[in-house]
Amino acid sequence: MTLHHGANQGMSLRKAGIIGIVVISVLVYFAFTKNIPFTNGYQVNAYFTNAANIQPKAQVRIAGVKVGTVAKVERGNGSTTKVVMNIDDKGLPIRQDAAARIRFRIFLEGNPFVDLSPGTPGSPEIKSGGSIPAAQTAGPVQLDQVLSAVNSDARKGLENVFTEIGTALNTKGTPEENKTQDDDVKDLTGAQALNKAFRYGPEGFKGGARIFDALIGYNDDDQLTILRGFRDFNTAINDRETQIVPLIADFATTMGAFADDEEALRQSTAQFSRLAYTSLPTLVQLNRLLPQLTRWSNTIAPNLKEIPETVRAAYPWIEQTNLLLGPEELGKTAPLAQSTIENFAKTQAASQKLLPQIDNISRCWNKNWFPTLNTIVPDGANTSGKQNYKEFWYSLVGWNGAAQNFTGSGSYLRLTSGSAASISSPINQANPVIYGNSALPQTGRSPVVPNTNPGVQKSVPCYKNARPNLAPNKGSITP
Numbered sequence: 024m025t026l027h028h029g030a031n032q033g034m035s036l037r038k039a040g041i042i043g044i045v046v047i048s049v050l051v052y053f054a055f056t057k058n059i060p061f062t063n064g065y066q067v068n069a070y071f072t073n074a075a076n077i078q079p080k081a082q083v084r085i086a087g088v089k090v091g092t093v094a095k096v097e098r099g100n101g102s103t104t105k106v107v108m109n110i111d112d113k114g115l116p117i118r119q120d121a122a123a124r125i126r127f128r129i130f131l132e133g134n135p136f137v138d139l140s141p142g143t144p145g146s147p148e149i150k151s152g153g154s155i156p157a158a159q160t161a162g163p164v165q166l167d168q169v170l171s172a173v174n175s176d177a178r179k180g181l182e183n184v185f186t187e188i189g190t191a192l193n194t195k196g197t198p199e200e201n202k203t204q205d206d207d208v209k210d211l212t213g214a215q216a217l218n219k220a221f222r223y224g225p226e227g228f229k230g231g232a233r234i235f236d237a238l239i240g241y242n243d244d245d246q247l248t249i250l251r252g253f254r255d256f257n258t259a260i261n262d263r264e265t266q267i268v269p270l271i272a273d274f275a276t277t278m279g280a281f282a283d284d285e286e287a288l289r290q291s292t293a294q295f296s297r298l299a300y301t302s303l304p305t306l307v308q309l310n311r312l313l314p315q316l317t318r319w320s321n322t323i324a325p326n327l328k329e330i331p332e333t334v335r336a337a338y339p340w341i342e343q344t345n346l347l348l349g350p351e352e353l354g355k356t357a358p359l360a361q362s363t364i365e366n367f368a369k370t371q372a373a374s375q376k377l378l379p380q381i382d383n384i385s386r387c388w389n390k391n392w393f394p395t396l397n398t399i400v401p402d403g404a405n406t407s408g409k410q411n412y413k414e415f416w417y418s419l420v421g422w423n424g425a426a427q428n429f430t431g432s433g434s435y436l437r438l439t440s441g442s443a444a445s446i447s448s449p450i451n452q453a454n455p456v457i458y459g460n461s462a463l464p465q466t467g468r469s470p471v472v473p474n475t476n477p478g479v480q481k482s483v484p485c486y487k488n489a490r491p492n493l494a495p496n497k498g499s500i501t502p
Contacts, residue, residue: 065110066094068154069123069137073162074104077125082136083108087258090114093137103157108137117149118142124161126261135163138261161265176279192217387485400493402470411493471495 071077074096083091091110099105110117121142128134149155192214201209208216260267281288346352396412407414477491 065112065115065117065151067108067110067117067121067149067151069106069108069160070099070103070154070157071106071123071125071160071162072103072157074106074125075163076135077104077106077137078135081134083110083114083139084136085114085139085141088113090139106137108139110139114139114141116141117153117155118144118146119149120146120159121149121155122159122161123155125163127163176275176282180278383484383486390486391488391490394490395493398493400470401495405469 077093077096079093079095081093082089083093091108091114094107094109097105097107106123117139118141122140124138125135126138128136193212195210195212196204208219211219397410399406399408400411400414409417473493473495478489480488
């Protein structure tokens with residue numbers, strides 16, 4: 024290769040090395056910082072009255088999704104703490120009514136993060152470097168705050184609980200208690216028995232691993248129902264952290280009330296013991312019933328397979344029912360039914376006036392008419408002893424007999440007018456009258472006819488009138 028004097032000989036090795044070092048440094052910087060040099064992107068400041076445990080590089084989340092990190096934590100105005108946060112583009116925009124809270128990943132304690140609510144769409148945006156005031160922020164609820172909300176009696180009780188747990192772990196069982204224990208753990212303290220139980224841990228952990236595999240799932244579309252439930256539960260507790268302290272305080276008050284009524288609680292516990300003893304026969308019967316219930320379930324299970332076929336067989340009936348309830352059937356019948364119902368309503372309104380009148384008539388029948396018709400009319404030695412309405416029908420029979428045709432020349436009525444008196448009956452146009460004389464003299468009417476009719480008061484209802492007296496009175500007509 025020939026080099027000509029004064030010609031460009033290319034880049035020197037020194038320059039190439041310097042450029043290579045700069046390019047490698049830039050690549051390493053981007054790989055570790057993931058930021059463009061000399062720029063901080065979008066930053067927003069949040070002022071907290073309690074920012075305990077929050078540290079730089081802590082996550083900033085919106086609805087559980089990471090959208091940034093905490094850049095630095097420094098003293099703010101007054102007694103506040105200023106937390107500077109770098110927000111990614113996917114977390115923008117941040118508006119002036121945004122709110123920030125410091126939460127823990129684990130309930131009450133754990134790695135803290137900033138839970139950011141970006142605000143409502145109608146609110147103005149916060150420019151980079153803007154601030155969220157302390158009135159729109161909230162600090163974490165720590166365990167010491169929860170315990171400080173509990174009164175001294177409850178704390179003393181909690182201390183006794185831990186003391187008793189320690190005593191149980193370091194105390195051997197009594198001979199009576201050892202009778203119900205396995206031979207492997209007899210004459211051992213609680214802690215020793217617990218340590219010995221870990222020999223069964225591998226098999227138990229295998230079962231636990233299978234359970235967690237089922238919870239986690241093997242496919243991307245597996246539903247992590249229980250884990251998501253725990254997540255939602257913890258999220259709900261974090262959202263209501265300001266309500267937890269009053270809840271625990273109320274629980275402490277409840278426990279204090281139980282402690283104040285210790286004697287009543289002891290008696291109630293004794294009653295529960297008696298109830299458990301009394302309910303033992305019932306539980307025994309229930310235990311006997313369960314196998315029968317199992318057999319019944321096994322018997323009915325095959326029949327349940329017939330339900331789909333039964334439903335499919337009912338489809339034609341369902342279709343006919345739909346047609347019956349459709350506009351061509353029920354749709355045209357409904358107006359007629361409506362008019363009928365309206366007429367029923369009108370009839371019901373009219374019956375409110377008719378029914379009282381029917382009631383008056385019924386009372387009149389029961390109090391006056393029926394008793395009067397059933398009255399026996401007194402006639403001395405000739406009294407028949409029959410109710411007067413029956414005598415009326417008897418008289419009709421007598422009249423019918425008196426009007427019989429004995430000669431074949433036509434019907435005629437015989438009337439007696441007295442001893443040796445002439446009587447006549449029309450026969451026909453040619454011989455219109457037949458005359459005759461009665462055999463015996465008339466003695467009068469029987470029974471006698473009252474000379475006055477029973478009194479009726481028209482100003483009062485019928486059932487309020489007095490029953491008529493059918494006995495003859497003075498001045499009655501006898502001849």
